[in-house]
Amino acid sequence: MSPITFDNSYARLPEQFYARQAPVPVTAPGPIRVNRHLAEQLGIDANWLSSEAGTQVVAGNAVPPGSEPLASVYAGHQFGGYNPQLGDGRAILLGEVLSHEGRRFDLQLKGSGPTPYSRGGDGRSPIGPVLREYIVSEAMHQLGVPTTRALAAVTTGDWVQRDGSLPGAVLARVASSHIRIGSFQYFAAQRDIESLQLLSHHVIDRHYPDAKNSDNPVLAMLEAIISRQAQLMAHWQLLGFIHGVMNTDNMLVCGETIDYGPCAFMDQFNPDQVFSSIDHAGRYAYRQQPAIAHWNLSVLAQALLPILDNEQERAVALAQKAINTFPDQFLQANTQGMARKLGLQAIKEQDTGLVEDLWQLMAEHTLDFTLTFRRLADLADKNTEAKSSVAELFEFPDSVQPWLERWHTRLAQESTSSTERQALMYRNNPVFIPRNHLVEAAIVSATDRGDLSTFDQLVDTLEKPYQYRKALALFATPPKPDQVVRQTFCGT
């Protein structure tokens, strides 16, 4: 019996969707970590996954029965410039598994060797990017953000050549699917209408089955994708998450966050913050993210034109109308999320100034994004403030007092009790995020000394991002000036 039960719907699509490609074996696989809880949800025995046999599968040295390994092909706009063929250059889709709830997930290996889409790259990954993706994607999940997830990671025993020699690793990643905006672009650019149809049927079956009941299922699919991306952008903005490389090949149509390359959470609030070492123009800065998502979705709409309507003019009108709903959908999700962060049932028109002034103060005083909101949660109920206070880590400067008084006056108008308001805020303002200096420290320990304990502690801590524990205060503390990470690098 295979340790993993596969049902590979993508592999049943015709050959123009992918290249059959097995992972390329490595020299000496060793375990890094297994996500036992996720494994069990997927019906994969966590003990097996942690065993030598499981490690061999994650490393790509053994292909389990039922797997139909392939590299998928896609195109994409990278930093605004169109590339007609990208594809999985360092990833292999092993196949799909069904969770206990009957949900379908891709099981993919990242860093598993070259494919026909490697474009001269080695198809490998150093341990750093694998750990970064493990830490940040799992943190995002625990924070409630739709995301690809980390199932397991292993070392390869091989060296990867980048600026110098770095130890190699492979990540086993799980996603609702890996179908990107760029997957649609690939066929649209070739005027391959039949494949475009097939792909949209596949996406509708898999992610948007309700669209089938619509008069125009492709339009309904587009609208649903737009809604999910609007929600996703609100999630990111409300947590101070900066993706770093929002190319159209890095946006999944299922609405999950993917590609944790040069990503980072902000420490001090700065709306113009960019971390990516290759983003010289600030295209993917924090404040730009919703607008970039909007642009990316218009690229998707454009790709779908041939199958939206037989008549081009009508197709364009339908696409335009759908795309135009994005800003409002984002604003609504963002405003609702902001209300929860501030302990309010809703943000009313007269509250706009209060919210804007807070962002202004945060920017002016370069306040820590995460601790600002967490401290506000502490202050929401003066009776219970002592219980889980981060006052030891963060206090507002005196100049914020007038704003705090305005906020308290506003809170007093709510029909909820102060205890309820505080509970709402604690559920929506994390105290533990994958701070860059902590991620960096975990990567350095593992890369330089083969020591995974820093990584493990960080992943463990981030399993409960909303629950402050005094003993773990160091994980909630902003970086000291010499610990600040100013740049992150693509996971190549």
Ligand code: AMP
């Ligand atoms: P990314 O910046 O991670 O979204 O990658 C963009 C494209 O480059 C994708 O097609 C990747 O598969 C490919 N790529 C990135 N790194 C490598 C590598 N080391 N070897 C082969 N292909 C790569």
Ligand code: MG
């Ligand atoms: Mg990518």
